[in-house]
Amino acid sequence: MIALLHRDLLLATRAGGGFGLGLVFFLIVVVLVPFGVGPETAILSRIAPGILWVAALLAALLSLDRIFALDHEDGSLSLLATAPIPLEAVAVIKAAAHWLTTGVPLAIAAPVLGVLLHLDPSAFGFVVVTLLLGTPALSVIGTFGAALTVGIRRGGLLLSLIVLPLYVPTLIFGAEAVRRGVDGQDTATPLLMLGGITAGAVALLPFATAAVLRMNLR
Amino acid sequence: MTIMSMWEYANPKRFMGWTGHVLPWAFGGAAVCLTVGLIWGFFFTPDEMRQGSTVKIIYLHVPAALMAINAWIMMLVASLIWLVRRHHVSALAAKAAAPVGVTMTLIALATGAIWGQPMWGTYWAWDPRLTSFMILFLFYLGYMALWAAIDDPDMAADLTSVLCMVGSVFALMSRYAVNFWNQGLHQGASLSLDKEKNVADVFYQPLLFAIAGFVLLFFALVLLRTRTEIRTRRLRALIRREGQ
Amino acid sequence: MPDLGKYVTEVLLAYGVSIAILATLVAMSWRQSRRVRRDLEAAEARKNG
Numbered sequence: 001m002i003a004l005l006h007r008d009l010l011l012a013t014r015a016g017g018g019f020g021l022g023l024v025f026f027l028i029v030v031v032l033v034p035f036g037v038g039p040e041t042a043i044l045s046r047i048a049p050g051i052l053w054v055a056a057l058l059a060a061l062l063s064l065d066r067i068f069a070l071d072h073e074d075g076s077l078s079l080l081a082t083a084p085i086p087l088e089a090v091a092v093i094k095a096a097a098h099w100l101t102t103g104v105p106l107a108i109a110a111p112v113l114g115v116l117l118h119l120d121p122s123a124f125g126f127v128v129v130t131l132l133l134g135t136p137a138l139s140v141i142g143t144f145g146a147a148l149t150v151g152i153r154r155g156g157l158l159l160s161l162i163v164l165p166l167y168v169p170t171l172i173f174g175a176e177a178v179r180r181g182v183d184g185q186d187t188a189t190p191l192l193m194l195g196g197i198t199a200g201a202v203a204l205l206p207f208a209t210a211a212v213l214r215m216n217l218r
Numbered sequence: 219m220t221i222m223s224m225w226e227y228a229n230p231k232r233f234m235g236w237t238g239h240v241l242p243w244a245f246g247g248a249a250v251c252l253t254v255g256l257i258w259g260f261f262f263t264p265d266e267m268r269q270g271s272t273v274k275i276i277y278l279h280v281p282a283a284l285m286a287i288n289a290w291i292m293m294l295v296a297s298l299i300w301l302v303r304r305h306h307v308s309a310l311a312a313k314a315a316a317p318v319g320v321t322m323t324l325i326a327l328a329t330g331a332i333w334g335q336p337m338w339g340t341y342w343a344w345d346p347r348l349t350s351f352m353i354l355f356l357f358y359l360g361y362m363a364l365w366a367a368i369d370d371p372d373m374a375a376d377l378t379s380v381l382c383m384v385g386s387v388f389a390l391m392s393r394y395a396v397n398f399w400n401q402g403l404h405q406g407a408s409l410s411l412d413k414e415k416n417v418a419d420v421f422y423q424p425l426l427f428a429i430a431g432f433v434l435l436f437f438a439l440v441l442l443r444t445r446t447e448i449r450t451r452r453l454r455a456l457i458r459r460e461g462q
Numbered sequence: 463m464p465d466l467g468k469y470v471t472e473v474l475l476a477y478g479v480s481i482a483i484l485a486t487l488v489a490m491s492w493r494q495s496r497r498v499r500r501d502l503e504a505a506e507a508r509k510n511g
Contacts (some may be wrong), residue, residue: 149367151373152368161356165353168392169391169392172398208383256477270469271466271467272469272472274476321483325479325483442495443491446491446498446499453498453501456506
């Protein structure tokens with residue numbers, strides 16, 4: 001299992017593996033926003049938490065179709081299915097590898113990009129914490145979506161269409177926690193809900209992912 | 219004589235048999251109820267004190283919204299039956315219901331926007347219920363896109379069923395998240411059985427007809443579309459055999 | 463025609479849009495049903511004949 005995680009991380013970080021592309025995409029979106037809404041500091045500062053969350057979400061989406069597609073093409077997914085480890089564990093590891101290569105870097109990069117958007121200083125901590133808390137859910141949900149569409153050629157657009165609505169609750173609670181944090185309101189509820197969604201998704205969705213993979217490999 | 223199990227009705231051949239008889243009645247009933255409900259509502263109900271004549275939109279808005287949700291619930295049940303008992307008709311019924319459900323959602327959104335303009339001063343507000351329906355709309359689109367993308371019918375049925383189940387959980391979570399995110403403009407429950415008095419009787423009676431009409435229309439359309447799906451399946455099998 | 467007061471446009475628009483959408487759905491379902499039925503009958507005839 002550790003070997004599988006190691007292999008996936010290695011594949012992702014190697015040239016052409018897509019690692020870093022998500023980060024660059026994140027940067028580009030954040031740079032594009034002021035061109036779209038104008039350079040006023042007050043407006044940018046106000047919408048910065050939301051922009052960072054939406055941009056992170058889109059960046060996470062970008063690398064989803066790689067999770068299973070390559071393994072499916074070269075047949076190693078079928079090998080994994082017959083391997084002694086349960087397919088549920090494979091799903092968890094795939095999601096973990098995706099999180100480590102996109103979620104964590106995005107959370108670390110977010111405050112740096114926040115500077116570009118005049119993010120309120122008190123929000124920096126909240127952005128990092130909510131992203132760290134919320135991106136595992138994004139990875140697990142995305143892994144499920146990737147498993148659903150693995151057998152479909154050019155399924156990338158379909159994958160976004162399926163996964164994005166599933167991201168709604170995570171996005172709402174994540175961005176809401178940052179907004180409340182900046183306004184000095186109570187953040188316990190949205191943070192708890194965000195953590196709850198992540199915990200629930202990590203605990204339950206791998207079963208659905210594994211079931212879907214079995215259907216696809218049958 | 220053996221007692222026939224209810225699942226017998228789900229056998230494709232039997233299904234084609236009984237739905238062929240039921241279908242005209244369902245369409246007829248839908249037409250009658252819709253005509254009565256909408257004409258009664260449109261021509262013979264008074265204006266409401268605050269909302270003026272816009273209250274007449276309720277005869278479209280509320281039934282469509284109800285069916286938008288019920289269609290999804292029906293798809294969820296059909297998906298579960300497919301996964302557990304593997305009745306092909308059940309999977310095809312779920313597939314057939316999705317376009318009807320998405321149409322109902324569209325009507326609910328459109329009439330809501332038209333109604334919102336004079337009442338709230340805006341076509342669109344990020345009100346929890348409006349937002350939830352928009353999210354439901356997206357779920358429908360994703361579900362239908364997945365059906366359309368997979369060639370193998372059994373695998374498509376499997377995968378869309380799982381998506382429907384997972385999607386239901388997330389749609390429900392979105393509903394609560396959206397409530398938490400923004401307090402709304404909508405009035406509270408306007409129509410639950412124990413609170414009939416929320417809507418005055420004058421408006422309530424034609425509304426019941428309109429709802430019955432939408433339910434029957436949904437039922438009839440799902441039957442018709444399921445029959446089409448069953449025939450498509452058979453047609454495909456025949457064509458495949460010819461090719462060999 | 464009932465007196466719709468100042469909301470004539472809204473009410474008529476709501477009814478018009480909804481009925482048009484429903485009619486489209488029914489018409490599409492109906493046409494698809496008839497087409498598939500005809501194709502299937504043709505295919506059955508080929509098989510048997």
